[in-house]
Amino acid sequence: MTINNKAILKNNDWVKGISRHGEMIIGFVDSMSLEQEAVHVVVAESDNEELIGKTIPMHFTQVEVIPTAATKNAGELEFLIDLALATGDKDWFEELSAELNEKKQAVN
Structure with a gap:
């Protein structure tokens, strides 16, 4: 809309x-x-x-x-994961967790 x-x-x-x-x-x-x-x-x-x-x-x-940033750093992702938990948004939590795990794996 x-x-x-x-x-x-x-x-x-x-x-x-x-x-x-x-x-x-x-x-x-x-x-x-x-x-x-x-x-x-x-x-x-x-x-x-x-x-x-x-x-x-x-x-x-x-x-x-609010325009979304193309990439989020680990700290931003962790904050958003906490927010997803607080709001009970399971799908968003899983999406953010997967993105954070990808970032962590890329560093290793």
Whole structure:
């Protein structure tokens, strides 16, 4: 889905934005509702710590896709693995773990 002619939004995309209550949000798209023009974002970081780990609805215009880096270092991968565990995302955990193992094997 195109947002403000900027990017195509998909499930599992990392997004940032400001909630309707003015809170800074960074998280990933869990689901979308075309009828309501909303995305449901699992909050990974926020200036309102009570929101972290919760899924909140946000209007399409409130979010912006965070571009993914082409490569991640081991420290970034370990942080993301912890985040995948905290959010219960098994597929993402396995994907990140495999990427970290490849990096470790390349060093040896």
